Amino acid sequence: MITSKQRSFLRGLANSIEPIFQVGKGGINEAFLKQVEDALEAREIIKLKVLNNSDFTAREASDNICEAIDCEGIQAIGSKFVLYKKSKNKSKIELPK
Template sequence: MKLTGSQIRQLRSMCNQLKPTVSIGKAGVEAVVASTEEDLEAHELVKCTVQGTSGLDAREAADALAELTGATVVQVIGHKFSIYRETSRKDVEKIKLR
């Protein structure tokens, strides 16, 4: 999904309030794909953190996880990053992008 500049700014502002729910450690990105899929379906916007033991920097981990889950990287700052994917569930309130 391709996001516009204003949509990315909107999602970035929403990321400030989030706490990381996915932590990537030495097991790598592949170990957290299933839990990230569940979080994306439930919340659409997910904040992740990369531990020093993973051997990846945040940009590499963000790109890899986004590719594996079909999400879009919203922001990468330090050891944290956020990804977004619209949910297919009907019972979840969707983020209204501008």
């Protein structure tokens, strides 16, 4: 679990990144989750976008993905949301205490 101070720090980092995945009509399946998990391992923080034809809102998609792959939902605004998961191998982001 991360603190509100750490969440704020991560939101600041997420401002400058572009969404790298889209949740669409196909929804959230095992292959999609594997791609998201691999991207989180490599980058630690990613932004995703929910398309208009999706059955999910950004918050619902964030909650479903976080529950499935054990990551942190940092922010959900409009159709975009940000996820964070500390890398197992090499951590790039140093969170404030």
